[in-house]
Amino acid sequence: MAPLIIKVCGMTEAENIRNVEQLDVDMIGFIFYPKSPRCLCEIPAYLPVRAKRVGVFVNESKETILMYADRFALDYIQLHGNESPGYCRSLRSSGLHLIKAFSISQSKDLATVSDYKGLCDYYLFDAKTSLYGGSGNQFDWNLLHRYSGMTPFLLSGGINPYSVKAIREFHHPKLAGIDINSRFETAPGNKDVERIGKFLQAIRTGETAG
Numbered sequence: 001m002a003p004l005i006i007k008v009c010g011m012t013e014a015e016n017i018r019n020v021e022q023l024d025v026d027m028i029g030f031i032f033y034p035k036s037p038r039c040l041c042e043i044p045a046y047l048p049v050r051a052k053r054v055g056v057f058v059n060e061s062k063e064t065i066l067m068y069a070d071r072f073a074l075d076y077i078q079l080h081g082n083e084s085p086g087y088c089r090s091l092r093s094s095g096l097h098l099i100k101a102f103s104i105s106q107s108k109d110l111a112t113v114s115d116y117k118g119l120c121d122y123y124l125f126d127a128k129t130s131l132y133g134g135s136g137n138q139f140d141w142n143l144l145h146r147y148s149g150m151t152p153f154l155l156s157g158g159i160n161p162y163s164v165k166a167i168r169e170f171h172h173p174k175l176a177g178i179d180i181n182s183r184f185e186t187a188p189g190n191k192d193v194e195r196i197g198k199f200l201q202a203i204r205t206g207e208t209a210g
């Protein structure tokens with residue numbers, strides 16, 4: 001199995017960020033959506049140095065995204081709302097790297113994905129929820145077998161410590177990585193480092209501890 005990109009999303013606290021980064025994760029996500037319980041209110045005293053910084057936005061203005069991208073030195077902008085292909089093109093022309101999230105509950109939810117061809121570095125397929133993200137809900141990953149685009153994607157939505165077998169058994173030519181969030185929290189925005197460590201060990205080796 002090729003190594004998967006590991007993205008841990010919705011982090012808020014400096015020591016927690018430092019400890020999660022030390023698990024050798026690839027991306028750490030910061031939520032800049034005021035209605036999220038994981039919204040980053042202030043700049044933490046520590047920001048990832050090695051892991052890529054991902055800023056998550058929901059239907060936010062270009063001006064605000066550019067401001068956060070600069071202030072946090074964001075490597076990727078994750079668009080988690082109803083952002084159009086034209087809007088993605090505009091952000092991309094400003095030099096930003098994009099991850100576009102799609103909410104999936106049935107196969108027709110994949111219909112618009114091809115409109116974003118060539119505009120994003122990654123797609124992220126998440127469970128459909130009125131909260132936009134961070135619901136802890138899973139969708140039927142088999143629906144993704146209908147995705148035949150070229151853009152690599154991150155698998156997301158309700159991934160939890162018991163998802164190891166399903167992830168290792170899920171194969172798709174464009175699966176690039178996984179995104180974990182609320183199912184690994186002690187409180188919104190605070191991740192359980194030990195739980196993530198054990199999960200990653202199992203994902204990477206196929207062996208569960210103990």
Ligand SMILES: O=C(O)c1ccccc1NCC(=O)[C@H](O)[C@H](O)COP(=O)(O)O
Pocket residue numbers: 009010029031033036037038056058080126131132133134135136137156157158159179180181182183
């Ligand atoms: O996490 C949030 O609170 C959130 C709120 C609004 C938009 C996006 C949000 N999270 C983005 C993510 O990439 C999450 O990791 C993704 O939705 C999966 O979350 P979960 O189902 O909790 O694993």
